[in-house]
Amino acid sequence: MSETEKPLNFIERIIRDDLEQGAVKQITTRFPPEPNGYLHIGHAKSICLNFGLARDFGGTCNLRFDDTNPAKEEVEYVESIKRDVQWLGFQWDGDIRFTSDYFDQLHEWAVHLIKEGKAFVCDLSAEEMREYRGGLTEAGKDSPYKTRTVEENLELFEKMRLGEFDEGACALRVKVDMASPNMHMRDPVIYRIKKASHHQTGDKWCIYPSYDYAHGQSDALEGITHSVCTLEFEEHRPLYEWFIENLPVPATPHQYEFSRLEVNYTVTSKRKLKQLVDENHVDGWDDPRMPTVSGMRRRGFTPASIREFCDMVGVTKVKGVVDMGMLEFAIREDLNKNASRAMCVLHPLKVTLTNYPEGQAETMVAPGHPQRDDFPEREMPFTRELWIDQDDFRESANKKYKRLVIGKRVRLRNSYVIEADECVKDADDNIIEVKARIIENTVGNNPEDGIKPKGVIHWVSADQNVNCEVRLYDRLFTDIAPDAGGKDFLECINPDSLEVLSGCKAEMSLANSGIEDRFQFEREGYFVQDSKFSNPDALVFNRVISLRDTWGK
């Protein structure tokens, strides 16, 4: 019992201690995406972490859009993010929050900092500011505008707010320490002019708070106890704390950092993902090959499998790259347990059973799931002409090949054992038909002559089946680290990442499947009915993931 308990990660341990020591009564976390792109697998980890923490420790988790940069943000993104969070199985506490909800308070506190002599309006240009900031090894120097009086700063800041200055003409900066070895402490900008209308506040503002200034204060306003973010914000923590100490905020949240999730053979950079979409390398943000939450949804991943994957990889401060195989394991594990089985022939090859009467048909019955009895049985007609997969027949083969070979037997899944006699070829020497015979009385029984077939193949009646299109996906990139420095990730794109198969033949039970229904096409893999291209008259299935294959096709 206790030996199977999962050890707590470092953040869970901090929370457990805070709760035990009474540092906090109840925890509140938040997932704070910027609505400037679609969520990807890395965000999924953050979502699972933040919402999971709240769930496991009896707290709550907010969804807050960090919308301080109207130039890059859009409502389309906030809508997709809301949908993705819910699809993943989480519900935020109360209403959706926006950092922009706090613009008034944030502005008021900026004025407060000015009055305290801790903030000033700086007229340095961006380039000048960079020069004054100094370098990694040398201290920066004070802005010549740092000595402006409180009154002057108040007046200038008000003029900024009123739109009297052009973008970039000046910015509000906080007086921290130009000599700090931490670059973020060198009098950072907390308000800048951006004459862009905002998706939430419209044209009310033309000055917007910076992330560093807005984030911690928003956390404080929402009563966030544990503000969890990724490693690159580690150096921002002293600044985060500086604001909390220097402003009359209602709470004292604390920031903790963990390493972001990366998966090999893919990219998780919003910029690159957006580029793939904008330059049409993929079919939109929800292309089934994309590592976005919407792409994975369309690909056929289940929310549970993504949660399980995030759980498997753990939470640490170690930068690492998780093997794609782990993600594949998570979805296979879920679908193996929960997807109903079906047969679908991807590359049809006709088999004519010469000893089976024309016009005759019997009904074969197959379990919906081999290990579960709560799935309804499937019925399928068996007829003289069938489809099997081209890969499942060879004129001759060595003994390792366990499928249909001339002169040999094979079991048709859930049906008869058959033996091949000959094959028919076209003018180009392509095999276009196999002539075979059923072995009598082998449905549910082994052949009476004791010659058992080596293998089992799937099939579909050539008379009654469901025609469909099947889309096979492979990894979007051929390089194990398309994101790694130096290379152009676009050149790593796998030209064969999508293979569209039309004229596939599926068993009749798939005729009434619905959008996003998932199946295991036996011996092939897991498939989902595509939410974009599939319709009742033209079914389209996406391969979520192939079956584990230790033989290698």
Next chain:
RNA sequence: UGGGCCGUCGCCAAGCGGUAAGGCCCCGGGUUUUGAUCCCGGUAUGCGCAGGUUCGAAUCCUGCCGGCCCAGCCA
């Protein structure tokens, strides 16, 4: 080169001074009307390296080495 952080099996990851969990991958074997699933078994005398403290060190100390991040009016 200033500062911050990180180095335990091919990949994730436990371990918090008492003698290296687990998962993925991989390799054997068993069951099987899916070359799937499932079930058994195997895989670090060693924890970046070198010293030191200790009866005892992945865990403590010292010094190195390696990697990542920071000089946006992005988040």
